[in-house]
Amino acid sequence: MLKRLNLIRTAVMGIFGTVAVWLNAAPTGTMTTVTPDGNCVVVRALSDNIIRVTNAPRGVKPSHTQAASMKAEKFNGKIVKNGSQIVMTLPSGLEVSLNTASGATSFTGGKERLLYDSGVRTTASDGRKSMSLVPAKGGSFYGAGERGHSFNIEGDTLVMYNRQNYGYGEGDPRINQMNICIPLFVSNQGYGVLFDDYAAAELVMSDPITYTTEAEAPISYYFIYGADNLASVTREYTRLTGRQELPPFWSLGYITSKYGYHNESETRGVIDTLKNAGYSVDGVVLDLYWYGKETDMGRLEWNKEQWPDHRKMLADLKAQGVNTVLISQPYINKIGAIDNYNQLAEKGMLTHDAQGKINDVTTWVGEAGMFDVANPDTRRWLRERYRTLTDEGVGGWWGDLGEPEVHPETIVHANGEKARQYHNVYGNVWSSIIYDLYKDEYPDTRLMTLMRGGTTGLQRYSVFPWSTDVSRSWAGLQPQIKIMLNSGLSGLAYMSHDVGGFAIDKENPIDPELYVRWLQLGTFSPILRTHAQEFAEPYHYPEYADELLDLVKTRYRWLPYNYTLAYENASQGYPMVRPLNFDTHGATPYDSITDEYMWGSEVLVAPVLQQGARKRDIVVPDGTWIDYNNPDVTYHGPSKISYDAPLNVLPMLIRAGAFIPQADYEMDNTGDYDASRYTVLYYPRSNVTSDYVMFEDDRKSTSSLDNGEYALITFRGAASKSSITVDIDMSGDYPGMPTEKTITLVLPGIKSSNIKSVTENGRVRTITESADKYFTLTVTLTRNEPLKIVLSL
Template identity: 55%
Template sequence: MTKIYICGAVALLCAMAANAGTNNEINTVTSTGRQVSVTAVNPYIIKVSNHARESKSNESAAVNIHTPLITAQTTTAGRTRVLATSGGITAMLDTVNGSIVIDGGVPRVIGDNGMRRDSLNRKWVSVATMSNGAFYGAGERGYKLNLQGDTLIMYNKQNYGYTAGENRIKQMNICMPFVISDQGYGIFFDDYAAAWLAVENGTLTYSTEGKEDIDYYYINGNGSIANVVEQWTALVGRQQLPPVWALGYITSKYGYKTEAETRSVIDSLKRGGYPLDGVVLDLYWYGKEEDMGRLAWDADQWPDHKGMLRDFKKCGVNTVIISQPYILSNGRGADNFNYLSNHGMLAKDSLGGIHPVTIWVGQGGMLDVANPDTKAWLRDRYSALTDEGVTGWWGDLGEPEVHPEGAIHANGKTAREYHNQYGNDWSEIIFNLFQDKYPDTRLMTMMRGGTAGLQRYNVFPWSTDVSRSWGGLKPQVNIMLNSGMSGLGYMSHDVGGFAVDSANPVDPELYVRWLQLGTFSPVLRTHSTVDAEPYHYPQQEKILKSLIDERYKWLPYNYTLAYENAAKGWPLVRPLNFHGGNVTQDNADEYLWGHDLLVAPVLEQGADKRVVVMPEGSWVDYLNPSGKIYTTGDSVTYQAPLDVLPRFVRLGAFIVQADNKMENTGDFTASQYHIYYYPKTGYETSGMIYEDDHANPKALEQNQYAIMTLNGIDNNGKTEITATMQGNYPGMPDSRNLTFTVYRVNNKPGSVVINGKKLSARKWDYNAGTGSLSFSTNWQSSKPMHITVE
């Protein structure tokens, strides 16, 4: 089928008539009476609608661009209408049978034969692709990275205690009907209902239990996965800048049961010298398990919760508390259950009564977050608790974990139709609260359920109740990568593992290796039922403390990744081919942390080495940067004893790190950096660092930020570095104390010159053993700085 489409398209383009025009849409009514339209959403995105004539177009809950922003070129040649965008897309519509070819440049070509069918109580659509390569994304998928050859269930599902290799983690907590081809294009089927997506033999077949015909979107990345993700998140929404504390270390447990226990944990971490930015309180803050839905502090166990929240905040610790989608009738949430039930604010059955829900701790009802009254009731409670000092929110069980199929919601949707959307609508309640009442506060909401567009509500998802075992550790890279390419740039995991392996409840080696992965994950949050905190492992204390210190040292780099996520939708964790190249992975056990760092965690028990495959480019060992250069596709057996996390730096990179010891991210300052330069001989390269006041949620929209750009070139023993600063923000320092370390300096230089002034030899240090040169300077950043080493 694809070959026929492509040949026909080429012939058409060679013989098009000259009756061209400008419009953003081509459409037709086919010989069978179907209404077909192809719309240019922006230069890189095409929307395809194919509906029965009597049906109405489905209003999208996912798409964030509601009004087409561009004008495309349109042409008619015989029975074919053509739409072409400036972003390299040509779409050809057969006005008789409704078939479509969308060409984003070979091999980014798809064909749609125009046929739609209803069978097995589902609506179906298929598109043929030109290649049989890899497909990624589809939300949270842990069983492998490349989804080719699989049928993906689109119905959010919890998998308690999962491990690598289990078939059940094909279907996880956040499902999205969106996939990215390794050829650099994406397809989104605009549907939230229970559905299936078959990715087989170059064909994508989507079938849904939803009532409406399916629209889909073609996203052209012109061969780049990074470009696809940028356009995908432009379509469905991006996350705002995070609260900077969310990038620090957060402690969590199921659960801290009392105020006294929680204070003791914070004190122990601080006495132990661990930096700390947050604490997460599980369900015991409101009492016992059966009190779910109470949404009020248990005064017996938390006698001075307001004072506790104030005290934590004073020492830089932010408090996140849990809530769930259920209101139980068998505990101290019964008053809320009765009120919500009497006012029709819980999910109903087919007769209009409250649909009962049974979960592991009792019975009750399910909050109907499609109901405006329920939203208002929840918002009031979240607002009151936030006013008391709660800093962030944790939405648990939000797949929803238990969602009776007979339930009907206020929007008229059944559980099968609304299930995936539930987490988005729940997250939106908290997001809108902060937008309206706390517009100057950045939001962190932990949420484990939802679907396409979830990230626009400032959600920090995690991979839920993973097994506390080596089998639980292994799929986390796959999960972060597929989720990240789906728009969830902050997908992370319970560091250390959650669901305890009864045969081996405490494994110090596993904890160290998991914390190594967590240090270079979007959120570093330890969580378990036993021994969650690092001080429980005194023999490994030096390693663990150095890892958490490392997290803070990388804050300037990591905060710049947060900027890239907010500005472009790029995830912090990226596949090896994200920025180009042909090094692909079917199963991922290494990844790019931003553009310039390759992280290869050790995931096997007892391993003291591992094989690392190099992405596109030239790379050096982070721990020995003046050593051997590795290039695209090189396979390296790397020695990795327990205290070593294998990492490689891209040649040409500038890695900017904090140059001060921190107790929390409140100590993170733009006035003091250590800049490491890894020159690539003969090439001019650049890097950048993003800065703002760490507080304004709308810093980007209001242009209250600054970008430091670093350019470098190394030629014939002469190294030049230029630094410039553009932009401004409240509290921006006038000057910066900068320490530079330049690697791969083969001989002791004769001079170091900064803005025409030669540094005294006593003010720089050359280390022949590491091939590095270090020096410090104070930079008045209103003017460019030029450094010459030769």
């Protein structure tokens, strides 16, 4: 019978030049056709929301890179044939149609067609391959990796080839092409498209959207459906490409860094100075001087003169709660690291040209070899070096220059790919060396790797990217929000920046006002790490010592909220820094807002980015919002307000009904965090109901989510003109979890004098707080024993 069906299929193809293997599609969620020009089109549902489309000549394998990490799920939809159309309908509301004659594919959500693929593929005389997609009218587009020129990338031509831009700032045309290029666009109409490629390419965001690549294989792509909003697209995209694991808890504290700390004495002195000034510190980053000097790049060995007892230093710093992060690069200098160069060259572990000869590179510190991470032997050699150093007490890793910054096009990597084909994925492979090392040798240790180069799926390797060598200028500060927004929608939730600005103006190396404003932004960024060529640490700005110290203390006070954001990223893929329209559907007036953002779903942050500014306009989104700095003031959106912002004020608004858990006590470092007590700010407003789920675990385990070893504390609030009700419930458990928690509930904007009576689980509580202060109530929470607090107004 099967043989007969195959004969019939062959006969049909011979007569019509096309065949739809739709009868076999339903069980596997796959639709297939062969077009008259001989291309085989395969449309496959990996899930109810993710569709993979391949279109390649018969007998030619389409692209299939490292981009996707998920396995196809059980098909829950229906596939029917209707004339020349095969139609796949999925429970998510997505409908996909394949034309059996042309190979055209349409994606429809609800009643609206979102995207159309004509099925046409072209190859130019130089071998570059192109395809086009027609989007629905009226949409805006975001993503594409690290992009600082604009938030909405509609109409842009985006080069997909990682590039370093030293000393950049706002308005610099270079920053539409930065260090992490991801061939992804996300539409505010509720979908995204990821091209399954990492070769040098160009993405033109016009109508049609055109993708042109230098890859050898015909390009596949993924259609990602998120009918509700950008949040849904991001959730599905990270399901496809992988989610970042929970971070080391210490990475959410303050990290000090500089180019660079030259020796052990200087490093110890910086930490002592910060601590003596009252700063909490959780990390110190050592730039290239840990191995000696610039021309020692690639030694990957401590310089004994500058660091006479590095093991003791690492141990002493760790005892103070300070984790040490070391830099490494893709290059082996032929002066200071010649021994490693010769060893690697002899074993064929350096990059070669097409003739098999070593292809050296010219870096900013001289001639060097380049690690060919496409070679398994090279990866093993690097892994052993990283293992030895980690065993000595190194707490994290920094992969610098990983675009790679210098990558001659004459190089052919060990896997046969040319430099322009392998360039973008180099950072992923490099990151995977460290990630796999930790999984194998340190399975109970969470990893932090600073990395500035890579492509799709980089987040899978516990990477904390940063926006590289930004200028210390107001222009340098201004694109950072756009960079974090586009990166976050591209899966890079921990994108941050050199707080204070890296590349200094030698004529004006210190700008105290700029430093304060930058630290304000950094306090509510995924990672708070000061870094610069000079004057990196906050104690260099004594005229604003109080303001700077308060910002770092604020960072630690917000740890419970920030750690919950990390949980939302690990479990849902949501970024920490979110656009104002992240949770809304369709076109909104917020697409062009690039100087404010959501910190999670509850907090709007509107940093001051202009020199000398002491007030700024804020676009207030839909809903009711409370002024964080003055909770007696309420705003209603959509609207625009003028906000007073003296230098010691970071403008912030809190969504009405929000719960904001705080650790309201002094910490020397995150090791002083106390999971048995929280201060929770609650912002009730009449006729607003809300809920918030706070996450906690032991803050160390690498498997707490997988093993269910965590707790969720759920807060629900409801307010009317006559009462305010708060329900608190705790579920779950983990090793070392406190049996009881002291919750101090604070209602900013609600005076104690406005409260007539209080009951806790039906029992009357005495109101003892001062009448002119905001209402505060302390309760004890026990697992599986919910609390109901009712305030009569």
